[in-house]
Amino acid sequence: MEYTSLATDEDMEHKLRLANDLQEALRLQQLTLHYQPLFETVSGNVRGFEALLRWHHPIYGPISPGEFIPLAEETGLIYSIGDWVIQTACEQNKHIQEKYMPNSVMSVNLSGLQLQDSLFFDRVCRILRKTALSPQSLELELTERDRISLKDRRIDSLKKFAHHGIKIVLDDFGTEYSTLEYITTLPLSTIKIDRSFVSHINNHFEGTVLVEWIISLARKLGFTVVAEGIETYEQLHTLQKWKCDFVQGYLLSKPLHEQELPLFFRKLKWKQENIF
Numbered sequence: 001m002e003y004t005s006l007a008t009d010e011d012m013e014h015k016l017r018l019a020n021d022l023q024e025a026l027r028l029q030q031l032t033l034h035y036q037p038l039f040e041t042v043s044g045n046v047r048g049f050e051a052l053l054r055w056h057h058p059i060y061g062p063i064s065p066g067e068f069i070p071l072a073e074e075t076g077l078i079y080s081i082g083d084w085v086i087q088t089a090c091e092q093n094k095h096i097q098e099k100y101m102p103n104s105v106m107s108v109n110l111s112g113l114q115l116q117d118s119l120f121f122d123r124v125c126r127i128l129r130k131t132a133l134s135p136q137s138l139e140l141e142l143t144e145r146d147r148i149s150l151k152d153r154r155i156d157s158l159k160k161f162a163h164h165g166i167k168i169v170l171d172d173f174g175t176e177y178s179t180l181e182y183i184t185t186l187p188l189s190t191i192k193i194d195r196s197f198v199s200h201i202n203n204h205f206e207g208t209v210l211v212e213w214i215i216s217l218a219r220k221l222g223f224t225v226v227a228e229g230i231e232t233y234e235q236l237h238t239l240q241k242w243k244c245d246f247v248q249g250y251l252l253s254k255p256l257h258e259q260e261l262p263l264f265f266r267k268l269k270w271k272q273e274n275i276f
Helices: 002-027 065-075 077-099 120-130 154-164 180-185 205-220 233-241 258-266 268-275
Strands: 031-040 046-057 061-063 105-109 138-143 167-173 190-193 224-227
Touching: 002 046, 002 065, 002 077, 031 077, 031 105, 031 258, 046 065, 046 077, 061 065, 065 077, 077 105, 077 120, 077 138, 120 154, 154 167, 190 205, 205 224, 258 268
Parallel strands: 046 105, 105 138, 138 167, 167 190, 190 224
Antiparallel strands: 031 046, 046 061
């Protein structure tokens, strides 16, 4: 019991230290975004990017978002961090549009808590105006883990964004239990199939059948479909056969620091000709 108590105290102390450091990281601009490209499955054309938040702690090194995002939610920092992510991602997308891709779309991950903020919609619209981006240039991703109930007022917030032209994406589809009523009640435009399912393609019968079924059902319901975590040519070719709309994964490109984007675009034609 003494060891358990000691471990618990140490864990709590570490957690409190990280929470304080996270606030400093935001203030000192130690947080960064990496951008993972989203490819059209058949042509290999790039549709846009997903902005992924990274924190490299000066002492502990890289901290997993799975560890520091819950801390941000518990401390209320998620609102400031979330606004910074959207602002930075939109500024980067404006640069991409002006220099490389006029129609580039940037996707940003949300916390369900941000949707509870009555001023969140207005701040996002202000960022779009400030960066001179159209609403269609931004997508907001939420996960099944946010557990937005069918009577949740956050659905009204999502509908507000969708009505404004900002597309809503359901990320990590399949990792939790979603009913048809759930996915058809939310104002979704896109469903992203979680990498844990994609990894089963061609080497696990039930998993392969499930991914094919999800793609078929989603397309019939009018959703765009994205498959995450593509790591093999076999997975890519199977998803092409099933007419999955878009793909992401390390086979195609890792998440890129903004300084890596120029080289990515210079090599894009080679990638399209040799992978797709």
